[in-house]
Amino acid sequence: MSYPGYPPSGYPPFPGYPPAGQESSFPPPGQYPYPSGFPPMGGGAYPPAPSGGYPGSGGYPAPGGYPGAPQPGGAPSYPGVPPGQGFGAPPGGAGYPGYPQPPSQSYGGGPAQVPLPGGFPGGQPSQYPGGQAPYPSQPAAMTQGTQGTIHPAANFDAMKDAEILRKAMKGFGTDEQAIVDVVANRSNDQRQKIKAAFKTMYGKDLIKDLKSELSGNMEELILALFMPPTYYDAWSLRNAMQGAGTQERVLIEILCTRTNQEIQEIVRCYQSEFGRDLEKDIRSDTSGHFERLLVSMCQGNRDENQTVNHQMAQEDAQRLYQAGEGKLGTDESCFNMILATRIFPQLRATMEAYSRMANRDLLASVSREFSGYIESGLKTILQCALSRSAFFAERLYYSMKGAGTDDSTLVRIVVTRSEVDLVQIKQMFTQMYQKTLGTMIASDTSGDYRKLLLAIVGQ
Template sequence: MTLTDEILSSLHLADKTGAWGTLGTIKPQKNFEPELDVEKLHDVLTNKGNKQTVIDVITGLNNEQRQEVIRLYKEELQKDLLEDIKKAFSGDLERVIVGLLKTPAAYDAQELKAAMKGLGTDEATLSEILSSRSNEQLRAIQACYKQEFKTELEKDITSDTSEPYTSLLLTLLKGKRERESGIIDYGLIEQDFKTLSDLGPKKTTNDAQWITILTERPKGHLRRVFDVYKKSTSVDIEEAIKKNFKGDFQKSLLTLVAVIKDAPLYFADKLYNAMKGLGTDDKALIRILISRSEEDLLSIRVAYRRKYGKSLYSSIESDTKGDYRSTLLLLCRAEDI
């Protein structure tokens, strides 16, 4: 199947419920037989068989089906599949497989915790996750975080970051973005443009107003606000952010604007940067492929090919190796010619 066929197929299904309506590369397996999958996994993990069998099973299911396999594995064998995987796998391959076996919310909670663990903070990961998840996803992440780590995500963010970056992350975490109404409110567009462009008494911008507008307005509305900003001031919204803000707050605002403008392109850029030059940012590569595999990875592949003149598949193929490469390529799914 060509990339165009995949995109059109997914778009055709977009008005239907369930995972088939996504632009993800991973779809529900049509002839799902969890008992058979449990048997295959147990045989390989017990007898140290071919790891490719485990990879094929896990990447051949969507997350809901993987959760059913985990449940059945526990019920029939009185064993924890994740623990058995950890014993049999190691390194980046283990991280991918274990990540795929977690629910999306539990996986995001894990990545957020890791971003704040120990000395130093991975601000880019915090900004990426909180800027790109839906209101519903953010609520699920908070619940999983509290259950897994026995503390509030809000509390950890507050203790690990500083203002005004903290306020931006906490406001994003509340998941208050309005839904798209389908109605273009030209009055509100003009009002928001003026708010973003006005300087205060000390010739400075108002952090709180920027946070409110960028975290609560619908993304379609904000794209129109950005267009008006450019036409009226001859300055891109990104340039205004660079001029008026500093540090982690500036970087996070730029991430948020990039996601609002074009999320697939944002993730395509992140993937390219993870693999360019010497060395690979495997954490970012794994996180994005796992988290977008049932969301919009087909669209990310299109954006990647269009901007960089090569396919995401071929980039992964040349930048990784072994069973780890095999797993990532199965998540990517296909070459884009």
């Protein structure tokens, strides 16, 4: 399988950057055996799992930070649900309060439903100390339409854009603003056409020219924007498993959030571009229950029947309870089977049924029964079943919170969601953290890198 604009050997290796102090690191040139020429990002972008797993440290909120998590008195709570009823369905069987039921809710590239700010329990954002907000409810007010911040430019002229980029890089100095104006306002498909036009017009490779003019995070962001989306996901997975150590949270972020079709295309691209089998690489780089979950994910075989089976949800909830809270020890394979095979709306119904039956939120039960990366993977699936946009908003927040910035995560999420659901993610970000995504990016980044990020997020 080939990808437009990506001939074997089309891209030279990165120079050894970024500057000291950046969290992601790149190894020296000449170490990249990749047909496509894009090197691994190297290790270091993700810290090792803290003792006891992730809750509350490094990207995943602490137990109790999700709607329905145990509250004093033992009963789960949820905005808009009477005390003691947990996630119980409202009259008429509408399901999760505030969460639309299928088939109206779609995932992936289709029309998405947009949560608007204001879903805080009791309207009191201040009750979340330290900015730690729960997973918000999704209000009834929704809008339909394309949810990316980047759209194909009207009256697009690939040759004219190629000429603008050539002039921006020619001679003394580089006109970064001209580069920003072009790449931030063209769809990925249009960027591939610009790349082809540039080579046709000037007999030179656009990526090589950009690399010679740019450096650091700006270079990483520009190159990510010029990679086809499937290739970028495959490349990120390869980088996460290349060299010493494994960036497990990159594997979780991609494999536990993509649609069946996206995963199947990633697997094919990984094989065609890197000459490697994704499942084999996962098996060699991970182990135990975490390995089995990721292998299940990379099959891209989740049930796609959008009709929710409430009887199955009740049975699955019972099985999950008996595999975890209801027994001594944990039957991990039961959790793996249900969370890896059910479509997200079905999982939402299962979480509802579980909360009614166990008087405990399933996310909280996973925190009690699991730890480390398997806990993070299972919780990512459940979080995406509730709201994929809230999951990515949370990842973006923790990529910038505290000392330093995890630029690789920031770049990856902004780029990969820019034509999918970044509008929705921005709205959820504001709802969860009482600040805009643009404000946080502006305070955590600088220079042309900041300009380009803000242009992509539509700030």
